[in-house]
Amino acid sequence: MKLISKIARVFNEKLSKNNSLAYLVYLILPNNNVILGREYRRIKRSISLVAPPQLDSLKSMLNFVVNNVPFYSDYNTIKYKDFPFINKKIIVDEEEHFFSKVYKSRDYEVVTSGGTTGIPAKYYSPKNRYKKEYAYFHFLWEKLGYTNQLRAVLRNTSLSEDRDYKINPITREVVFDAFRNTDLYFMQIYKIIKKLKINYLQAYPSSAYNFLNFCYQKSLDLKFLKGVFLSSESYLEYQQLLFEKKLNLKVISVYGHSERLILIYRDFATGEHKVLHQYGFFDLVDTNGNSITEENIVGEIVGTSLDNFGYPLIKYKTGDYTSYKKYNSNGECTLNEILSRREDLRIYNKDESYVSPTALNMHGEFYTKIKGLQYFQKTKGKLKIKIIKSDTYRYEDELFLINFMTERFSPTTEITIEYVHKLKTTNSGKNLLLESKIEY
Template identity: 45%
Template sequence: MRNTILKLAIWINRSLSKKPKIAKALASIMPPNRLLYGSSYRKWYNSINFNAPIEEERILAITNYAYSNAKHYSSLNVDLPIISLNDFRNRIPFCDKEIIVNKGENLLTKQFNYSDYEIVTTGSTSGLPTTFYLPKKRYQKEYAFYHRIWSQFGYENQLRGVIRNEKLQENQHYKLNPVTKELIFDGFNSTDSYYQIIYKTLKDFKIEYLQCYASSAYNFAVAAQKHNWDITFIKAIFLSSENYMPHQRELLKNTLGLNVVSVYGHSEKLIMAVDFNGNGFYQVINNYGFLELIDEDGNLIQETGITGEIVGTTLDNYGQPLIRYKTGDLSSYSVYVKNGKRVLDGIQGRTFFKIYNKDNTFVTPTALNMHNDIYLHINGYQYYQPIKGELHIKIIPKESFTVTHENLLISHFSKRLAKDTLVVLKKVTQLTKGVNGKVQIFISNIKEDKLI
């Protein structure tokens, strides 16, 4: 029954993409999420405990299953069973994108059924796409976790504004999804005139919650500040899928006083961490998956203040389980309780990129981090490397940005690169977005650029 209702609702949504009044009426009579998404959704939603300890039994269960039932894991000749977390940490090797690319089919278990899974492909800086399988019913889990997180800010399935990766047709200002309760705007249109349309539409529909990429929320906030809009009707902004940067936090949280929650996750759906206060600290959600940090030598980090790579282990994808999967994201612990509460001090997402000097030496974008006070004078930045030995820094300057700031930035970046590397500062009105509508912090044209 649930699948029939959901399929019908999705079909209606598509049919009404250009009929917002009818879609709005339908949204008002849609069944609540607990009925729409079925028993699995309700089970997930009711089981979520943001303060739960690490779920050792689930970790050991899926690890032992994977190493008994998938060719790749079985070929590693790990003595089974794995009987404790210490056993897991000491004996289970890491998995990475290269293994998925080259041996993905060998990660499938005896339980895998093509009819229950769908293939997902993500891009890679090495040029090789990463392809893996996720359960078709994963949306019930994803919706449950996101809805539960948002409920901490009073969200109860109201119609919310969404500025993410949707590209609308020409002259279409928005569309309304009555199933997911989304008033969807064009995430690729960053003009001031369009943000004025967004503001008016939010007021007309009495929207209280926004779901955005961090860059989209920031651009809207810049327009709000410029035009002195009253945005006190916005009770919270929900961020995900894109790094939440210091200059964005300065405006959204500190200047405008908005409630911001930022969720860290990734395409493989292994782990989740939540910045409930919008202050840059992400609490690891142990109910969702198992997160670890490792240093450059693969050693486990179990103390605060040491930057390492985020590693994830699924708790429920028994068809293609990824065990100790290296995500390529960096962070450190600000709070660490062994097998208990852990809080990450920011997320340095996808920062294993190389910015090359002419002699093939390199630095990463993390090494180029700017001083916090510069964020007061810019509305965003982006790195672009067309060739080795040349780096462009695109910035959106505020009116307060001066030649002095420009010279300080050029000096800052020049000191971190080889002396013969050309640093070019470019003032722009918009940053380059990918096909998914996300602003990429670093873009490179260098074919040899690979993950470290």
């Protein structure tokens, strides 16, 4: 089974270079239960939407970190309330102190994120973590009938101009260019989805909105779509109106983040947000850092890892906010709407199409070369990117940034880079990913 997993990770991208071959491979592959193996099946079978907070797992993790993680070595306690809050800046400044004694580089991979603040950060996640991620997402997607089918994907991929799509057969994805926001290309996407008989769309909410709004405006038939899977951005009210009311689509929206500490599922039938307590430890705190147990009181979402023993994060403040709709200390908790730092982040092309800055995440080494990034726009079709350079930043990194951004915006969009020593913050001192002067 380890061999199959290794093949999946190494050859998925290679196969995707030939769509005909990739589609043939997809047709003959066994189902996810076989490909992803025993651990995937075990995790998936154990998932429950009504599971209570995992207090025993939390206690074990707290006991582990005080004995094995330098950052927590001075805390002679295993009481959750006595641990300090951390955030992205603390992790950036203290990165090496979060490695535990059991961390082995061969078993972990780097996850980079610019997030919604523009502060680049690195996290370290077990290489086999993808099995847990797929187990949870497949568990949720199956609520709309998804099993092992191909799904259309509109996320953060940019394709060369000579390719309309690529097929990743092992992960069962038909990947489209999420940054080619033209009517001509949207019509191509629609035709390809119908031709391949694809019933499910996986996307960022902003990317899904651009495409589905085109379909709505052109009165295209979408009855073949059985479900839309959203994640990585806030699912906004105007998007809900289009998808669920006007187009009558069933939508599963998931709140998660790069640190992989907590997961929240929005029920497609009721609109309620449910905490998946087995994934990680969820907390909601007020401005004084006290845990909230009352309903309808807004607080900040805080997450704690329950299973990453190589690079554990305790009481991580996400900067996102919500309130309990229903609180049960020993069972199911449901939440009201989740509010991010900025609910409606858009960078506009001249033709009114737009890209969400949270979709411009540059995975890899680039975030290690900068100390901060911020987008600035006051005219549609013109974008300024402000960068705080690190000592390792080079001219090649500037070329990478320009090429990366150019591929993701309209050819008519003017992109410039400004090097600064400080980025603008909000009145409360929080970092700002996008400073927009555009009237929405």
